[in-house]
Amino acid sequence: MDNQEYNSIVSFIWGIADDCLRDVYVRGKYRDVILPMTVIRRLDAMLEGTKEAVLTMKKQLEAAKIDNQWPALCNAAGQAFCNASPFLLKDLTSRSKKQTLEADFKAYLDGFSPNVQEILDKFKFRDQIKTMVDADILGAVIDKFTSSDINLSPNPVYKDAEKKIVKLPGLDNHGMGTIFEELIRRFNEENNEEAGEHWTPRDVVELMADLAFYPVEDQIKDATYSCYDGACGTGGMLTVAQARLLTLAKRRGKNVSIHLFGQEINPETYAICKADMLLKVCCCECTQYDGR
Incomplete structure (x- = not known):
């Protein structure tokens, strides 16, 4: 498409x-x-x-x-x-x-x-x-x-x-x-008071994933990895990190799987994140942080 x-x-x-x-x-x-x-x-x-x-x-x-x-x-x-x-x-x-x-x-x-x-x-x-x-x-x-x-x-x-x-x-x-x-992005732009609060531009997220993975690229092994985001928002950083790790592993001929874990305190943002993960059918566990 x-x-x-x-x-x-x-x-x-x-x-x-x-x-x-x-x-x-x-x-x-x-x-x-x-x-x-x-x-x-x-x-x-x-x-x-x-x-x-x-x-x-x-x-x-x-x-x-x-x-x-x-x-x-x-x-x-x-x-x-x-x-x-x-x-x-x-x-x-x-x-x-x-x-x-x-x-x-x-x-x-x-x-x-x-x-x-x-x-x-x-x-x-x-x-x-x-x-x-x-x-x-x-x-x-x-x-x-x-x-x-x-x-x-x-x-x-x-x-x-x-x-x-x-x-x-x-x-x-x-x-x-x-x-x-894209719908989330448009709605966040419509609500100026929320713009940027729960949305990080995709190119920034991709740069962060690169900074996390490229220095250890040669250490990727055939294994199962866990990725955790303690303030995951709508989950974009988790899914981009997953995609980047899988890409690097494939480039090196490694067979890896990744489990995503995230916490989010805002109920609606948490719902958006979990819905997005379910729509993508990721192996992911999202929890709502209770502030304690």
Whole structure:
């Protein structure tokens, strides 16, 4: 996927805010809806192909009276996360009554596995549902994110039944992470009071990674490494460090893996970081620092 296609997706998502949220939210609060909805739609798109398998597994687990169902359900989904509700996001677009849409959307959110629940809680996304329902925009937001004009799925969308002509290319994890980071950057620029507080320019981050790794490049071995950031913000330094280490190891013919660990005190920034890591499917553990 080239930069034009990336920019097209970012612009489409950015336009959802202007189309649906204007006059309901002040501009600085658009991110409270757009960022979590972007995460939700990406996860939803990745789970579409295994939805029936997850629901079948859930029935089997309930019949066997298994309490901790999440490991088996995530395994059935083929991901580090899953959704055990009976819905896909696109199923909710047919709801005509606000009350029905609200109840089904909440049930849909409640169906996500605990790692996604933590992200939604830190975003405080459920606090936005009543505002959107009262303003009658929840359905419009869901319609926009499930539109055929945008593809946040890893699988391409085809124009023909034979699947020979691609309408919209698939979006891999790295590409989704890039789009998510661009949305974060734009929102931070919109909110001047936050500009630079949780975002470090990518060229600065890459320079820091170079300064950390190049002096010890000749010491890289076939091994598993850990990388820790005690104030990880949105996680950019961790992922850039991972990419740089893997590049240097490959150059030297070494086989390495890297585990990322980060702490962040700001709840929303922590949610952004964990969501970005989950979207990229990194081996990462993020914790929220409690200040002690």
